[in-house]
Amino acid sequence: MPELPEVETTRRGLQPHIEGQRVRRIEIRQAKLRWPIPDNIQGFQGRELQSLKRRGKYLIFDFGDAYWLGHLGMSGSLRLLAPDAPADRHEHVQVDFCNGQSLRYRDPRRFGALLTGQGDPLQHPLLCKLGPEPLSPDFDIDYFQRQCKRRNSAIKQVIMDSHVVVGVGNIYACESLFLAGIHPKTRASRIGRERLHRLLEAIRKVLSQAIAEGGTTLRDFTRSDGQPGYFAQQLLVYGRDGGCIRCGRPLKRIVQAQRSTFYCPGCQH
DNA sequence: CCCTGAACCTGACCGC
């Protein structure tokens, strides 16, 4: 479900309701996610959530000297309900706050994660080697070109690698490459600076627009308030099987690294 | 170091 815009949309939706709130009760119904939820999460009962942050697609629940690290995987979502609202079979975690908000983590496929840690969350093994945020100045053309020069794999796989840049998932990778006019299978090392620059700008544009639209709702993504995101209406190639909006030629679907890639054979070279 | 493929899980949908 979530790429960076969906995670950011979730974060913004939750933030005003849970930041500064004290944890009253934590219920783990299913601890088996990507990694097991640590038992010591119960030690956060009675503590106050300082802030809700994001790094890449990870959510950081900052409790001051300790934190939770959350990831929504492919099918995870976070919502706020009433404390007594019933849980369905995929709602694995419930965190009740003292202000009456009840945070629910639902994840049918259980590829997501909820971990605990102490100290600086950015030093966590899962975060410390991540590439720059795509919308930050750290993601600049010099850095991007350096990364691409030493990669012989397809450009689509490179921009989806979180060690190069975080937050570009399958949908937005396809969209960015279309905007930049680059064929998804082009070897990264063979793309010149100019075209890489266009790609970098395309990634920025697609992600910031998607955030502004509240993320993409394809099947079951809903924002933390239960509303859908509206970016799906603006997808230019992903999941489409008509003609290209620019040249009219039929779009193609191929498979790269076990993922579907959509592109226009007329516009992308 | 770089690259590829397997692995983790459930549900929706399609054709027979």
Place this chain on the structure above:
DNA sequence: TGCGGTCAGGTTCAGG
């Protein structure tokens, strides 16, 4: 209605 196959927005990890 049931069954088997395919597909799904992520990412770590093992092994070449």
